[in-house]
Amino acid sequence: MLTSTEATEQWNRNGWLLVDDAVDERGLAELREAIDELTAWASNDGPGLHHFEQTDSGPALARSERFADVHERLGAFVRSGIVTDVVGAMLGEPAVLFKEKVNYKHPGGGGFAPHQDAPAYRFVDHHVSVMVPIDPATVASGCLWFAPGHTHGQLDTDERGRLTDAAVASLDWQPIEVRPGQLLAFDSYAPHRSDTNTTNHPRRALYLTYNAASRGDFREAYYADKDTEFARGGARSASGTVRVSISDDFLGRPVA
Secondary structure, eight states: OOOOOHHHHHHHSEEEEEEEEEEEEHHHHHHHHHHHHHHHHHTTTOSSEEEEETTTTTEEEEEHHHOOOOOOHHHHHHHHHHHHHHHHHTSSSEEEEEEEOOOOOOOOOOOOOOOOOOEEEEEEEEOOOEEEEEEESSSSTOOOOOOOOGGGGGBBBBBTTBOOOOHHHOOOOOOOOOTTTBBBETTTTSSSEEEOOOSSSOEEEEEEEEEEGGGGOHHHHHHHHHHHHHHHHHOOOOOSSOOOSSSBBOOOOOOO
């Protein structure tokens, strides 16, 4: 576990922070059980918002979101405890939930083009997200890659919400492998990307996004805005990929 000074220095330098020994085995078992319940909901038109993608093995669940108010166990986890403590330390004040999701990344599941989260997270100009890995996130399974650059704010972005080729080439990318039990916190201006899962196992992870409580609570506004965008634009992005976000950065294939 990093000391407070080391954590602050790493955060300020990189825009991301890896926290060891954050979730114990019992907590991981409870999260796995809860995510299995979300998976069942997705297959049976249950609560929450769910997105599917096409893989070489057939359709696969790509993402579940908007579950904090309908799943009691996950709702408690995302709104209190170690995650909000870590985010509060990064923000310097209490944090409020902005959005929540699970990315499943089943075998063959698509990655994400290089991007920053800030353009897709409207209403507040700064957020902190936390990845809570359920399965090992390795280079082979499509872990996140980060590059320093968050201190520059918004980098050059194309009409899809992706970083331009010139911006991508100017950055020094490195993979951040994460194991269950750790947390990976990152700034909404931290450039990041991920690749396809080439293993035979899923790479499931919670991604929880927060803003400073003093800025207000915009979770309902965010999801209402997303509903409007999807109703207008449909489930397929302009690039022909699955649409899971306001930005067109997901590289998953639409279900046939």
